[in-house]
Structures are given as C-alpha cells and as structure tokens.
Amino acid sequence: MPKVNVYNMLGELVEEMELSENVFGVEINEHVVYEVVKNQLANKRQGTQSAKTRAEVRGGGRKPWRQKGTGRARQGSIRSPQWKGGGVVFAPKPRDYSYSVPKKVKRLAMKSALTSKVVENEIIVVDELRFDAPKTKDMVKVLTNLKADKKALIVMDTKDFNVMKSASNIPGVETTHVNTLNVYDILKYNSFIITKEAVKRVEEVYA
Numbered sequence: 270m271p272k273v274n275v276y277n278m279l280g281e282l283v284e285e286m287e288l289s290e291n292v293f294g295v296e297i298n299e300h301v302v303y304e305v306v307k308n309q310l311a312n313k314r315q316g317t318q319s320a321k322t323r324a325e326v327r328g329g330g331r332k333p334w335r336q337k338g339t340g341r342a343r344q345g346s347i348r349s350p351q352w353k354g355g356g357v358v359f360a361p362k363p364r365d366y367s368y369s370v371p372k373k374v375k376r377l378a379m380k381s382a383l384t385s386k387v388v389e390n391e392i393i394v395v396d397e398l399r400f401d402a403p404k405t406k407d408m409v410k411v412l413t414n415l416k417a418d419k420k421a422l423i424v425m426d427t428k429d430f431n432v433m434k435s436a437s438n439i440p441g442v443e444t445t446h447v448n449t450l451n452v453y454d455i456l457k458y459n460s461f462i463i464t465k466e467a468v469k470r471v472e473e474v475y476a
Contacts, residue, residue, distance in 0.1 A: 270287045270288065270289075270290050270294065271287075271288045271290065271293050271294045271387050272285055272286065272287050272288065273285070273286055273288060273387065273392055273394050274286075274394070275394045275395070275396050275465055276393065276394065276395055276396070276414075276415060277395070277396050277397075278395065278397070278398065278411050278414065279414050280413075280414030280415050280416065283396050284396075286394055286465065286468070288387065288468065288472075289472040289476050291380075291472075291475075291476045292380055292383055292384075292471060292472050292475045292476055293380075293383050293384055293387045294384060294387070295377075295380045295381060295384050296381075296384075297381045297384055297385055297388070298377055298378070298381050299381070301374055301377050301378045301381060302378045302381050302382055302385075302452060302456070304370065304374060304378070305370055305374060305375055305378035305379075305452045305453075306378075306452055306453050306456065308368065308369075308370045309451060309452065309453045310453065311366045311367060311368060312366070312367040312368075314366040314367075316363055316364045316365055316366050317363055318361045318362075318363070319360070319361060319362055319363055320357040320360035320361055320362075321356055321357060321360060322356045322357060322360045323346070323348050323349060323350060323355060323356030324356065325356065326348045326354070326355060326356045327348075328347065328348055328354075329346035329347045329348030329349070329352075329355075330346075332344070332345055332346070333346070333347050375452075376475060378452045379450075379451075379452055379455075379475060380475055382452045382455040382456055383455065383471070383475075385456070386455065386461045391418075391459060391460060391461050392461045392463065393415050393417060393460060393461065393462045393463070394463055394464070394465055394468060395415070395462060395463070395464050395465065396464075396465050397464060397465070397466075398411070398423070398425065398429070398432055398462075398464050399429065399431070399432070400429075400431040400432060400435055401431070402431060403430070403431045403433075403434030403435045404435055405435055405436075405438045405439060407435055408432070408435035408436050408439060408442075409439065412439075412442070412462075415460075415462065417460040417462055418458075418459035418460040419440075419441045419442075419459075420441040420442075420457070420458045420459045420460065421441065421442050421443075421458055421459070421460035421461075421462055422442075422443050422444075422445065422454055422455065422457070422458035422460070422461055422462065423436060423442065423443070423444045423445070423462045423463075424444075424445055424446070424447060424450055424461070424462065424463040424464070424467045424471075425444065425445075425446055425447070425464055425467055426446075426447055426464055426466035426467040426469075426470050427446070427466075428446055432444060441458075443458065447467050447470040447471055447474070450471070
C-alpha cells in the first residue's frame with residue numbers, strides 16, 4: 270500500500286496516511302490517460318468557427334471579362350478563392366466536436382492519473398484547509414509552507430467559499446471539488462494538494 274505524509278497548514282508533518290492500492294497504486298495506463306484527456310479537450314471546444322464559401326460571399330455575379338481574346342487567364346467570378354475578397358476553400362463551419370468515452374476507461378484513466386501523482390511525489394495531503402475569511406495572503410503562506418509548485422491544484426471534500434476566494438487571485442492555482450475532479454486538471458498542475466477527507470471521498474468513489 271502506498272503511503273504519504275499528512276501536513277497541516279503550517280507545513281508541519283502531522284501523520285502518515287495509507288492510500289488505497291486500488292486507486293493510488295494501480296498500473297499506469299498512458300494510452301487510456303491520453304484518450305480521456307483528448308476527449309476532455311475535444312468536449313471543451315466551442316466549434317463556433319465559421320468562414321464563407323464562394324457561394325456565400327457577396328458579389329461576383331457577373332463574369333469579370335470574356336472567356337477568350339484578352340490574353341488573361343479565364344475567370345468566372347471575382348469571388349473565386351484566388352481573388353481578394355473571394356470565398357474560402359473548404360471553409361470551416363460550426364460543428365460539435367464532443368464525443369463520449371466508456372465509463373470504465375474514464376475510471377482507469379483517473380486511477381492512472383492519481384497513481385502518477387503518488388509515483389512522482391507531487392501529491393500533498395493536508396489534514397484540513399480552512400480560513401476564517403477569504404484572504405489571498407493567507408493562501409500564499411499555506412502554499413509556501415507546503416512547498417507547493419507555482420502551478421497547484423487544490424482538491425477539497427466540500428465547497429469552501431473562503432478557500433476558493435483565497436486562491437482565485439493567485440496565478441496558476443486552481444481549486445476544485447472531489448465531484449468535479451478530472452484527469453486533465455490532475456495532470457495539468459505540478460502540485461496536487463488534497464485534504465485528508467477528500468482522499469477518503471476519492472477512495473470511496475473509485476475503489
């Protein structure tokens with residue numbers, strides 16, 4: 270069973286915690302992680318890009334000059350793609366990029382991502398994370414005490430307004446809830462800060 274140290278907000282070692290081998294100690298499947306990350310990024314795409322084809326561009330109804338006898342190349346419309354102001358060849362149109370991935374694949378990818386954080390020593394478990402009021406300065410102190418990287422993801426077991434507001438103005442720091450935790454965010458941030466209760470919740474869901 271993998272073990273990790275548990276720290277308090279001052280960065281002091283409080284205890285040692287055993288993690289579930291079924292969640293934080295699985296064999297890392299890089300291909301599955303790649304497929305799920307690709308799916309998440311595809312689902313985030315708006316797909317609103319659009320350009321006009323030669324059929325949609327205004328003007329160009331008349332042939333610019335006669336077919337023969339001018340010495341110039343034959344042209345049918347001033348709105349052909351080679352003309353300035355002409356239509357776009359194979360113009361992009363609004364489309365839906367989203368697609369689904371099997372639940373088993375998502376679960377395996379999540380376990381692989383969590384295991385990678387343990388293997389790379391990028392997981393930081395905190396006994397609790399609470400503030401009396403939202404203060405960016407207090408959150409910066411906590412991150413410094415925990416020796417967290419500039420790019421850090423903070424995972425909580427419940428939504429805490431004070432913690433979320435305290436971290437919202439720090440560049441590269443993001444807060445999330447166990448229910449909204451995803452593979453892309455886990456891999457995107459170098460430091461994975463998670464509360465002790467959140468670890469238990471994750472193990473309940475994915476064990």
